[in-house]
Amino acid sequence: MQHKRFGLLMMAIITVAAMQAGMAGGHEWVDLGLSVKWATCNVGATSAGETGGHYVFGGLKNKEVITEISDDLADLVSELGGGTISLSKFDVANSKWGGHWRMPTLDELGELKEKCDIEETSIGGVRGVKFTGPNGNSIFLPVTNNNGNKGYYWTDKFDDDKSDADYAYALQLDLAKGGVTIDARKMINWSCVRPVYDPTAIGDNDNGNTQEDEPEVQQPQENSGVAPSATISRIDIENRINYNGMLGFNLQVNFQAENMAGKKGMVCAYFYDEGFQPLEDKDNLYCTTDGKVSTNKPFTMAKNSHSGSIKVFFPYSQLHLDSGTHTINVKVQIYCNGHFISENKDQIFTVQL
Numbered sequence: 168m169q170h171k172r173f174g175l176l177m178m179a180i181i182t183v184a185a186m187q188a189g190m191a192g193g194h195e196w197v198d199l200g201l202s203v204k205w206a207t208c209n210v211g212a213t214s215a216g217e218t219g220g221h222y223v224f225g226g227l228k229n230k231e232v233i234t235e236i237s238d239d240l241a242d243l244v245s246e247l248g249g250g251t252i253s254l255s256k257f258d259v260a261n262s263k264w265g266g267h268w269r270m271p272t273l274d275e276l277g278e279l280k281e282k283c284d285i286e287e288t289s290i291g292g293v294r295g296v297k298f299t300g301p302n303g304n305s306i307f308l309p310v311t312n313n314n315g316n317k318g319y320y321w322t323d324k325f326d327d328d329k330s331d332a333d334y335a336y337a338l339q340l341d342l343a344k345g346g347v348t349i350d351a352r353k354m355i356n357w358s359c360v361r362p363v364y365d366p367t368a369i370g371d372n373d374n375g376n377t378q379e380d381e382p383e384v385q386q387p388q389e390n391s392g393v394a395p396s397a398t399i400s401r402i403d404i405e406n407r408i409n410y411n412g413m414l415g416f417n418l419q420v421n422f423q424a425e426n427m428a429g430k431k432g433m434v435c436a437y438f439y440d441e442g443f444q445p446l447e448d449k450d451n452l453y454c455t456t457d458g459k460v461s462t463n464k465p466f467t468m469a470k471n472s473h474s475g476s477i478k479v480f481f482p483y484s485q486l487h488l489d490s491g492t493h494t495i496n497v498k499v500q501i502y503c504n505g506h507f508i509s510e511n512k513d514q515i516f517t518v519q520l
Contacts, residue, residue, distance in 0.1 A: 188304075188413060189452050189482070192266040193433070193465040196364040199300025201278045203271070204364040207306060210263050211359075215307040216290035224321055224335040224354035225257035236333055236354050244325050244333075253323040260362035267451070268362045270323040273349070275363055276338045280347055287342055296340050296347060308340065311359045316342040319358035326351040366451045395503040397424045397432075399511040402499055408480060415482035420499055422476070422509070427468040430503050434477050435463040438486060439496040443513070446486060446495075453485040460486060483518065490520050 188197045189204075196204040211220030211229060220229040225240040236244070240257055243250070252258050253269050260270045271279075283298040288307070295309035295318065310318040318340035326334040334351040337358050341348070352358065405417040420434050438446045438460045448454035455461045464479045486495070494517050500510040 188410065189485075190462065190464070190480075191364055191452065192264055192268065193463065194264055194268065194362070197304050197306060198302065199279075199283065199298070199304050199306065200302030201275070201282060201300055203275055205271075205279075205306050206268070206362040206364065209309075209359045209361050210260055216293040216295075216309055218309055218311045218359055220259075220263075221311065221357035221359060222259050222321070223357060224352075225252055227257075227259050227262050230357060233355050240354075250325060251323040252325075258323065260360050264362060267364055267366050269365055270321060270360055271363045273322045273324040273336050276320070276322050276336075276349060280338065280349060285347055287345070294342060296342075306361075308338075308361060310340060310342060311357075319352060319356070321352075321358045321360050322349070393426050395425065395427045395430055395506075395508055397422050397427070397501045397503070397509040399499060399501065399509055402497070402511055402514050403476075404516065405478070410480050410482070413482040413484070415480055415485075417478040417480050418497070418499065419476050419478050420501075420511075422474075422501060424468055424473045424501075426471050427473070427503055428471040429467065429469075431505075432466045432468060433463050433502045434466065434479055435461065435500045435502065436479055436481070437461045437498045437500075439498070441494040441496070443496050446488070448485075449487045453481065483520070486518070486520075488518075488520055493518050493520065 188195065190196075195207045197207055198204050208215050208217065209219030210222075212218065222229065223231055223233055225236065226233070243252070243255070243257070251272065253272060254261055256262065258270050260268050279298050283300050286297045286299070287294070288297045289295065290307055290309070293309045294315055295307055297305050297307050299305040308318060308320065310316060312318070320338040322336040322338065324336050326336055333354050335354050336349055337352040339348050339350055339352070399420060399422045401421050403419040403421065405419060408415055408417050418436055424432070437455070440446060446460035448458045448460050453460060453462045462479060462481050464477060466477055486493075494515060497514050497516070498510060501508055
């Protein structure tokens with residue numbers, strides 16, 4: 168792999184790959200060849216092997232203990248009968264992740280069960296089930312209970328066949344019996360949630376943004392006192408990266424950060440043509456709220472003073488350019504807790520599609 172600088176006006180011979188994985192709102196999705204794209208980790212988790220949050224049906228708090236469902240949810244159950252909480256204020260996936268993320272439907276979890284190859288496996292010592300879709304891509308669902316052999320994952324649907332109307336459907340893993348089933352579960356019992364990415368979905372919790380806490384391009388503001396700050400020293404590129412079936416490049420943002428320990432940081436990249444006009448997005452996958460080509464990556468610093476780098480992958484196909492040679496300008500900015508703190512000088516690179 169060759170490591171180059173943007174300032175050298177790099178040439179890349181590019182083969183555009185089909186979109187089989189991507190990022191939205193700082194969360195990764197993968198295409199299994201099913202009707203929707205699936206997140207690679209649970210709500211509240213940062214990797215596939217973590218269980219993340221445990222929620223009652225319609226709840227938004229991790230490990231919330233309740234003895235009966237809320238009045239608002241009870242009213243909704245009564246009103247809708249066999250309806251769903253998808254994209255409502257009770258949808259924990261849409262509430263926590265925003266944008267086009269939501270809880271999976273009963274049919275979508277049914278697809279996962281019926282159309283995928285199912286294999287018991289483990290990641291980092293965590294047991295679970297690997298679901299491999301028709302196109303060969305896969306996701307891992309870890310067990311979620313303390314004894315290490317069962318896992319529960321909510322759908323978005325009430326079970327209206329129960330007389331007391333306080334059950335909802337969940338995907339259930341049982342490694343002891345070697346089975347994956349979908350059955351009714353008490354709403355007051357904890358289960359995990361594996362979100363799906365649906366570009367057509369706009370929920371009560373969000374305005375349809377594809378990026379979490381997405382900032383607008385702005386001018387730097389002066390920092391004073393102990394306010395968070397960052398200085399971008401340079402931007403490098405790792406070219407021709409194959410990431411989950413996509414061919415693209417890594418933007419390696421090298422920077423020095425101060426007073427950011429424990430705060431929510433984000434690296435954002437915006438792409439422009441040779442005349443510095445923003446590139447237009449065409450599929451709502453890598454874009455700003457107003458439809459311009461961009462991407463971001465959230466991060467959290469462990470120390471107040473940090474000198475290092477963050478890599479942000481971008482697929483060539485998401486530049487949405489015709490065949491030929493193109494000069495691309497990129498602007499990179501760093502945010503802390505949603506506030507702009509730094510940006511690079513405009514950088515240029517060249518691609519051949």
